Amino acid sequence: MAYKNLEEKLQAVGNPVKMLRNSQIGPYAFPVVRNEFTNWRDEQSSWRQGCALFDQSHHMTDLYVEGPDALKLFSDLGVNSFKNFKVNQAKQFVACTPDGYVIGDAILFYLGENKFNLVGRPPAADWVQYHLETGGYKAKAVRDQRSAEGEGKRLAYRFQVQGPNALKVMEKVLGAPPPDIKFFNISDIKIAGKTVHALRHGMVGQPGWELYGPWDERDIVRNAIIEAGQDLGLRQVGARTYPTSCLESGWIPSPLPAIYTGEKLKPYRQWLTEKSYESMASLGGSFNSDKIEDYYLTPYDLGYGPFVKFDHEFIGKEALEKMVNNQKRKKVTLVWNGEDVAKAMATLFHSGGEIAKYIDLPLANYSTLPYDKVVKDGKTVGLSTYTGYTFNERAMISLAMVDVAYAEPGTQVTLVWGEEGGGSTKPTVERHKQAEIRATVAPAPYAEVARVAYRPK
Numbered sequence: 001m002a003y004k005n006l007e008e009k010l011q012a013v014g015n016p017v018k019m020l021r022n023s024q025i026g027p028y029a030f031p032v033v034r035n036e037f038t039n040w041r042d043e044q045s046s047w048r049q050g051c052a053l054f055d056q057s058h059h060m061t062d063l064y065v066e067g068p069d070a071l072k073l074f075s076d077l078g079v080n081s082f083k084n085f086k087v088n089q090a091k092q093f094v095a096c097t098p099d100g101y102v103i104g105d106a107i108l109f110y111l112g113e114n115k116f117n118l119v120g121r122p123p124a125a126d127w128v129q130y131h132l133e134t135g136g137y138k139a140k141a142v143r144d145q146r147s148a149e150g151e152g153k154r155l156a157y158r159f160q161v162q163g164p165n166a167l168k169v170m171e172k173v174l175g176a177p178p179p180d181i182k183f184f185n186i187s188d189i190k191i192a193g194k195t196v197h198a199l200r201h202g203m204v205g206q207p208g209w210e211l212y213g214p215w216d217e218r219d220i221v222r223n224a225i226i227e228a229g230q231d232l233g234l235r236q237v238g239a240r241t242y243p244t245s246c247l248e249s250g251w252i253p254s255p256l257p258a259i260y261t262g263e264k265l266k267p268y269r270q271w272l273t274e275k276s277y278e279s280m281a282s283l284g285g286s287f288n289s290d291k292i293e294d295y296y297l298t299p300y301d302l303g304y305g306p307f308v309k310f311d312h313e314f315i316g317k318e319a320l321e322k323m324v325n326n327q328k329r330k331k332v333t334l335v336w337n338g339e340d341v342a343k344a345m346a347t348l349f350h351s352g353g354e355i356a357k358y359i360d361l362p363l364a365n366y367s368t369l370p371y372d373k374v375v376k377d378g379k380t381v382g383l384s385t386y387t388g389y390t391f392n393e394r395a396m397i398s399l400a401m402v403d404v405a406y407a408e409p410g411t412q413v414t415l416v417w418g419e420e421g422g423g424s425t426k427p428t429v430e431r432h433k434q435a436e437i438r439a440t441v442a443p444a445p446y447a448e449v450a451r452v453a454y455r456p457k
Contacts (some may be wrong), residue, residue, distance in 0.1 A: 044391040046163060056210075065139055080094060097258050101296040106120025181200040417436075
């Protein structure tokens, strides 16, 4: 049945949880880029031992906003401080509902006077675009949809060069040492005669740069980087490996947008189409509550507490002021017990009988919004939201939020893998039985270099 918008769809279904758990969409797609260039073990190793070249040109939504009120728009919506935000800088932009729950996050680039680019999954861009169109701001937006929703051509390419040999690769491709750029600052460089914008970055816990420029110049720039990295351990990272990079760096990419309830958000749900990310996304995992609010997350749950600044007025400020000294959960990494993982996977080789939910490698997400429950002594003490294998650590790990009392590294907990009742109607979920996986709480980021070493002093 066709619906005019998300609100109409929710009214017909009755319960947002039911709609999302039975969505036929699987994990968030990473389109167009080749699946593997060598193999995912080799490609994961490259960002720890050599140099990784990520192609981020296709999977993210870009929202370009320009006009005299552009900065005010982002300041009104973002929990971040914009007091010292300047041209040629970037920051991780986080937007919340009036009740202080996260809608989404993305990277905000300050391109020029009154000119910005928001890059990430659709929820943050949707929220910004809605307020731009309905809030009377003196600004305009151009939306560049990710390749899966368009014809493959974008306004800009976006690459990342990361790893211990990234500096050597950049020196070789530039023919000189790269400019000294502060973390999350931007400078222009020349690659193969083309002007390239370089953001100083460190996505997987290693020194690196995010490079972007006009779409039609992407092949020239990429080929020059590949040639420069031939003898320096450079590997192109494919679509199979790329989404696992956040496991080691500790970024949770898939919080459920907290917009499905509340009268204040009804106009927004009426603005969102039935084909929007928020309407189509799938919810999966062993955590199963009929209350959609139980899936909502705060900035503090996601480790964004340091970003929250009360030096300006923004949506959600009052609610977050009440939360700041009453934080109930902490972001952690869960290191899964290898024997329990092997035991669950071994059910695939038993003749007859039920199997555990298949644990795919290197990424084990089978829904857009994965939510597995973490238990201790029979009590749910946290949520695990993103799961995969890291060849660098020889471990299956997941990014999670647990009650503060259980967040100390070394704490032993249990993760429940698989859905209740044998699975939902999602085509990405086979019939299965739930499995209990022992896990050890570890810091997030898990990789030590990502926690302490890669950001320039």
